[in-house]
Amino acid sequence: MKKRNFIAIIATVCFLSSTFPSSLSYANEGKEKIEDELQEIQGDKDKKQEDIKSIESNLDKQKKQLQETEQQIHDKQKEIDSQEEKLKKRQKQVEKYRKVLHGRLADIYKRGEMADLATLLEADSFSEFLSTYETILLVLDKDENLFEKERKQEEAIVKIKKKLEEEQTEYKKMQAEGKKSFEEYKDKLTKSKSELASIEKKENNIEADLQKIRIQEIKSGNFKFKGPMQKPANAPISSNYGWRTNPYPQMHAGIDYNGDTGDPIYAAAEGIVVRSEPASGYGYVVQIDHGEGIVSLYAHMWSWDVTVKKGEYVKKGQVIGKMGNNGQSTGSHLHFEVQKNNQRVNPAPYM
Template sequence: MRRTLHVALSFLLFLFAVLPAAFAETKASDIEEKKKEIKERDKQILQIEREKKLTLEEKRELMKQLNDMKSRLASLNEQVYRTEQKLNKSERRLQELEKRIAEREALLKNRLRFLYQRGEMYYLETLLDSDSFGDFLSRLDLVRKLIRADRRLLDAHKEDHKQAEAEKASIERDLKERKRLAAEAERLHKRLVKEYKQYEKQLADLEKKQEHLEEINERERKEVRRLIAQKMKEAAEKDKQQAEAKDGKFLWPVKGGIITSEYGYRRNPVTGAYKLHEGIDIGAPLGTAIRAVADGKVIESRPASGYGYIVVVDHGGGVSTLYAHVYPQDVTVSIGQSVSRGQVIAAVGNNGQSTGPHLHLEVIKDGRTVDPKPYFR
């Protein structure tokens, strides 16, 4: 079970060793991909702006038509009202004429009935009552004039009635036409209102779509800025490490690890012997990655008495580093392999004479151990 766990940890450490560069490349491609997507959405937003502009122009034109139609509809309704008033007046006039004609016809009928009932003796009596022949002629002429006057008046009333009926019919036709035009204008107005509402909905939809795209772009731009900042930070860290490497400074081998025992004479916590502690102990959780402090070549990878298992890397110039208390299954390099600064080579273990998980690191200069701390300053 323990061996299986160590194998799994070794595999994970190997992944940690090879993934950083690939991850950095992925982040770089992610930035470019996000920029490309942002640019594409910007194009969509620009197209939406064009559509909005066109829709607004069409909406303004439609509003002008609506206002014109509203004015026309109001004018037609006013004309309908006035024509109805005119028709009412015409109907009242016609009713008055009909009443007067009826009265005149009744008067003539009564007069004719009276004459018919009295017969020709009425005329003779009227004429014989004359005082003179001149009076006789005058009375005869008066009777004739009276009858002709009644007839002319009746004919005039009938002509007025005929004209009134024609006028009423004309007004009714005019009213019918105006109502038709008003109804048509009302239908057109409703259609324009419906189209106007459609334009409003279209504009609202475009606004919503644009806001959505702008929100996405804002988030993505922030993410791009974050990734760029992270990339710059990583580049700066890399530059710093390279500068430190050029200056001869070592990379701290255990991220987050702290020194738990210094270089120098001390009493061995396991054996109790007082002797030189030839390196520094860096405490860290079991399985924490151990990185090469500088470029070099692996010259040893083997069990060692008291140290459990060690890996030694030669950095040239008579300087090498030793990493102890690791488990062999956690070692990710082999003898003769070149390693680069920061490359994971093993994991923190608790192998050999050890009271807890830690890395024992030694710096060997010209065959003798020296205090490692100055190499990290």
């Protein structure tokens, strides 16, 4: 009877296991869906950023074109003003010669033809008569020629001015069209930037959701290493991983970064702090579990400079402490190690 009950229980468990997926399976499916959504959003973001670059490029071109057109309108106006001054001077000259010619003609009219004839008859000889007659004709002809010359120059200036004004009108038309296009691009840019901000907000929300899932995974111990690692300090390397003879022959199981006391130390990758305590020759150390058996160690700090505690989740690049010379140390530096399944390994391939 007991044997039959036991078999029945086992069968039920197997049936339930095959019928209902585990909570982990549900979690993985949910995470994959969120990651797919994030990828789609990031694709939209990349496209929108490209659109913005294109709009900004066109806006810049339109701006330069408007500046050129503005200068052309200004230069054309200077030419028009110059021709206007010439026209005014020429009109004064025309008016002057017109008055002279009209005055001379009016004088002849007032004196009458007999007056001119009397002038001619006063001549002492025929040659003087002809000379006087020619002089009268030459004076009238000269006055008329001067007047006609000035009038033609006046007409030429009017034509030039008209042409310049027509060209300026075209430039102003181009300017109006360019301004309209410029404003349209500005509106497009404002709209696109607003859309990008909306996309980035969605991206941040999705990344926040993924981060929560990631933290839960890390805290549960079920997470993968997310590399590569970054430099844990903005300082030059003073000693690499491997055998060294200074200060004495030994295997150096990490990388030393030579810096000043108080320089920031950063988490090389995200993970959970599994150790934050004094460690004799290593001074005060912090160890971070990054998943898949990969752990990083940071040594020679002072306790008061450490900013994280055991069990705390840390992001990649987060400040976890400051450089010091605590423990077996000849000067201020960071000793950085990477362990794989509790074995110290060369950190370089993980960075």
